Amino acid sequence: DIVLTQSPDSLAVSLGERATINCKSSQNVLYSSNNKNYLAWYQQKPGQPPKVLIYWASTRESGVPDRFSGSGSGTDFTLTISTLQAEDVAVYYCQQYFGTPLTFGGGTKVEIE
């Protein structure tokens, strides 16, 4: 199985500041034939199901604010919230779809400092 390790487990950021979440994969999730990284990011607010923010490691889902961005390739990925808003308080998960079983990272809780 591909293991995704997120860091940190939690972080507190001031409103308007940058939040950075890391996701490290135990295996390469870059498919050489199409040069795509099979990695997505989700946001889960309390009492709600997850919502996809980013896929192919850096493609923003329709309707997602542009303060959310994804980067990285191969085994190391980052989700960045450029200017944290109050509504961004949530747990964020990375997910790989390079192979089955599909797996998720352990989650990173983002709070307001």
Added chain:
Amino acid sequence: QVQLQESGPGLVKPSETLSLTCSVSGDSVSSSGLYWTWIRQPPGKGLEWLGHIFKSGGSTYNPSLKSRVTISLDTPKNQFSLKLSSVTAADTAMYYCARAPQVYCDITSCYIFDSWGQGTLVIVSS
């Protein structure tokens, strides 16, 4: 806009079979290019993919469940279902159904969950 809604017993006894249904509106479970998926989340923990099914009835499951899981389609009712046998307390979780459309993909399949149900909490206890 697609909507998914989970339903089923909220309490299951140990060793019994957990059975849940996901009702789909705004889309068809028999449409091409859609994977219908079950994912669970134990209280306060992360997400675990259980498996998915395609319109042909072909399915893929998480090996960690050791053949306890079955996902099936009911196309006349536009639903898909989850059965998890021989449950223990470790199966206590919020169970979500979700959709993974292949429109996101190019030369290979891909599994990006763009629509989710609200989830249903299942507690395994005697």
